[in-house]
Amino acid sequence: MLVEILLGILIIAFSVEGYVVWNLMKKTELLEDYVGNVGEKIINVNERLAEIDSTGHFEADDEVGTIFDTIKETVSELNEFISEEK
Numbered sequence: 208m209l210v211e212i213l214l215g216i217l218i219i220a221f222s223v224e225g226y227v228v229w230n231l232m233k234k235t236e237l238l239e240d241y242v243g244n245v246g247e248k249i250i251n252v253n254e255r256l257a258e259i260d261s262t263g264h265f266e267a268d269d270e271v272g273t274i275f276d277t278i279k280e281t282v283s284e285l286n287e288f289i290s291e292e293k
Contacts, residue, residue, distance in 0.1 A: 246289035253282045 256279055 249285045249289055253286050
């Protein structure tokens with residue numbers, strides 16, 4: 208009788224542990240997909256910024272140029288961070 212109770216408890220414990228591992232794996236996969244998508248968006252923003260200022264008009268203007276340079280630096284830092292993670 209005691210062996211049957213312990214066997215039942217072990218089966219329930221293993222079932223719960225299996226569900227927990229499966230659930231964490233699914234969440235990890237979702238997070239990896241999210242991080243990959245964010246990385247692609249950052250790369251696209253960096254390319255888009257270069258395309259927008261291909262003529263150099265934004266960098267030439269003092270006030271707008273300073274803000275534009277700050278945005279470009281921030282995107283570049285994010286791009287470097289994403290590149291390090293891959």
